[in-house]
Amino acid sequence: MSYHIVILGAGAIGCHFGATIAADILAENGHVTLIGRETTIAPMQKAALTIDNKATAKAVTFTSDPAAMKDADLIVLALKSHALDAAIEQIETFAQPETPILSLLNGIAPVRTLQERLGARRVLAGMVPFNVVWTSPTELHRSGPGEIALERHEITVWLKQLGHDFHIADDLAPIQYGKLLLNLINPINALAGIPLHDMLSDRGYRRIFAEAIAEALAVYDTAGITWEQVGPSSPRLALKVMRLPNWLFRKMVLNKQNLDRNSMTSMASDLAAGKPTEIDTINGEIVRLGQLHNLKTPINTSLVALVKQAEASSSPPKLAASRLLQDVGL
Template sequence: MSAPGRPGPAAAPPGLVLVMGAGSVGTYVGGCLAAAGVAVRFVGRARMGQALAAQGLVLTDLDGARRAVPAAALHWSADLPQALAGTAAGAAGPALVLLTVKSAGTVVAAQALGAALPAGTLVVSLQNGIGNAARAAGAAPALAWRPGLVPYNIAELGPGRLHRGTAGELAAEDDPRLRPWVPVFAAAGVPLRLVADLQPLQWGKLLLNLNNPVNALSGLPLRAQLLDAGYRRCFAALVEEALQVMAAAGIVPARVTPVPPRWLPPLLRMPTPLFRRLAARMLRIDAQARSSMADDLALGRPTEVDALSGEIVRLAAAHGGRAPRNAAMLSLLDPARPAPAPLPAQALWAAMQRG
């Protein structure tokens, strides 16, 4: 028994973790687990793998924590069969899979997992948006899919350097096989909360994620963008429209910040000095934080705007309505068009009115 006031020993990991589609989020979460002694295999882009092979992995956060995993301890592969080859996972399968591909890659990744892993393998979708776990289950029905949620932003500060710039804890739909992992994730510095119904939290998180296209189009770090009244007005309009669409669909988003969802638009529209004071917890973001959508835009990759604003546009259409401001985000970040240059807040607002 541990002494009072002192943490007990870290729980023994229940098995191997496979991170499928390891970008910034997947590499951060998996890297924290690996730094805590969990056996982790990563499947991700060659670019990230080459950087980790040369530099190792350094993980930092806004609380001042620093974790490092040497290159020799990182098991990175560009494809799934290679990740599973030569391990017990190849026969018995990993104990837990974290799916962290971008939303557009969900079906392809799920099909690959379904072909490679034993039936019943537990997979948690740590992706943006609402329906990724359901889409994955349609593509690989033999696996046990559970929706999950990542509340924070991870910035790639340089080769092999990932930084968590905002606060929060992971969440997933409860499953008896996930419960032994809760103390493991906590010991690794990435706490995991299990809930009976994740969907209200997902809708609440989606409301906050509607700032991602605003942030990407602003060209600013998150904190600087949120302290700009013009960009906050754009964010508030997207949230307000989304709340109206959700209400028409009978959806009640959960509260995922100190501010109830319906209060978010009025708060965002307050003058900056008052907003800074009342939204102090929301602004607990360090200067290095930015949205993953901003990173994708900077790297010339398609963004996940369709899993965010697109979800609102489709929900509106399903109930006989429209969501023109969120539709404007889809248009501005259309992957068929050249990547837009940063837009001043006034220009972004004008484009939203044309949506």
């Protein structure tokens, strides 16, 4: 048994996922193709793609041509939500109607959009719990623990059977809603403009994160949404832990997390680079659910507005915790 896996989106997550599975798929006479912008893939066509100093490029084909999807057995979407419309057009143009689509995009909305727009095509959900960052044009670094979760399908089961530490679930929505709670930190980090370790060392930033989670949990409870814990800590416990004094939080939590001292969220990287963010897919989803159920979500609503203001600015804001607390009404 062999499959051709095509990954649309040769960013950090797409390249990490492709490199993770490529050697084992090649050993089974399968193939992995990564589709990305020419400027992104050009360095990896000349030098080996490495993840934490482990070379992987020999088992991966890189191309900028979306026509590579035409003979795919599975298409994996690993791009940002604002690129979803273009991706759907490419899928409709080049992919075979029976080819399943696996979404690794953040949030709940992308899968919903894919199901609505792609009609009879099989859409599978996926979730990557950790952060992946570029340390050079051909080098990736994984930051954070956790295992990739994939919706059950014969190909995702096959990938796990190759020896990969994937979690396979019949319904991934509860895991996605759990991951969404963690992602609510993204705009806070983007607006602060500092590494996560430094940001979490400040009780002011943590207080905003706790309030954003509290709003989301209230919305989930009212909407009857089932969610699962993603990561080592309970979000409900985090509401208390995030409010601890700085010295106690560092001692009990931060110093035990082995958090990369330079790690930042992808939203922070996008905002710093002047790129569109995924704020509508993340905190915007909590705002949307709140509106559907007549619940106010002032913290998440403010974070959405602040990020949109920052996107329209010529430079990232780098807001101190005291200023951000004021801007969200705390």
